[in-house]
Amino acid sequence: GNSVTQMEGPVTLSEEAFLTINCTYTATGYPSLFWYVQYPGEGLQLLLKATKADDKGSNKGFEATYRKETTSFHLEKGSVQVSDSAVYFCALSKDNQGGKLIFGQGTELSVKP
């Protein structure tokens, strides 16, 4: 079946460090891929998305490229800030499933000043 696997956390970085959070997926066909972020005490928010192979999603300095050959959608940011501390979820959706999302287990990021 369809599934998403993320690197385990927590990830602890110093401010201005480079961030990579790995995400790989298993799915038939061509799913859409997403990164959601959950700040402490808040609901899930869409961070970025890509709907076809080689698309790059970007937002707030974060980016991720849909790599079909490696079935990956790794999240990157060149210089993290303390305010980026949150839990990040990779997810996929199949177009014929009415928007149902399948999530990875989440990766907690902690950025220290």
Added chain:
Amino acid sequence: EAGVAQSPRYKIIEKRQSVAFWCNPISGHATLYWYQQILGQGPKLLIQFQNNGVVDDSQLPKDRFSAERLKGVDSTLKIQPAKLEDSAVYLCASSFGDNYGYTFGSGTRLTVV
């Protein structure tokens, strides 16, 4: 625009008791989802409605969980009787029925003791 509203925000109950959660989606969103997020895991879809009809309830433990969306607007999720393993955050989300305009509520945190 108003977001997805959920209540209560927190709930603590004893095992074998019953509990109900309420969700009011974004106006105009035909599709409504209930997800269960257990601590340390990604959200898992419990049930998906299209207007007032059920599209997918394959992951809903039907012996104890029930959900309805009368009139195709707000929705109620019920657990009766609750078990310790039901402790989780219950997230409601709504969308136009595809990958766009997908919005999550802040969730209800349930603790079963």
